[in-house]
Amino acid sequence: MAANVFRNTIAVWGSYIASKKMHARLLSHVLILPMAFFDSQPLGRLLNRFTKDTESVDVELLKLVSHETALLFLLIVSIIY
Numbered sequence: 001m002a003a004n005v006f007r008n009t010i011a012v013w014g015s016y017i018a019s020k021k022m023h024a025r026l027l028s029h030v031l032i033l034p035m036a037f038f039d040s041q042p043l044g045r046l047l048n049r050f051t052k053d054t055e056s057v058d059v060e061l062l063k064l065v066s067h068e069t070a071l072l073f074l075l076i077v078s079i080i081y
Contacts, residue, residue, distance in 0.1 A: 003073055011066040019057045026050060 030046065 007066060007069045007073060010069050011062055014065045015058055015062040018061050019054055022057055023050070023054060026053065 026049075
């Protein structure tokens with residue numbers, strides 16, 4: 001039980017940090033674009049890109065980190081016993 005709580009906490013924390021870093025990098029790159037870019041691109045497309053990328057990090061990375069943490073925990077337990 002405690003191992004699952006620990007594993008899920010690590011997975012959620014890792015996903016949060018990754019999403020925060022990715023969003024900051026995306027935003028900093030978008031802010032330096034020339035104004036002509038915003039005239040030619042619809043605002044909905046930019047928002048869709050932000051939400052899609054953030055969702056993919058939240059969902060896929062959470063699965064990956066959760067799986068890797070479980071494997072690491074099993075490895076540690078198998079070495080101890």
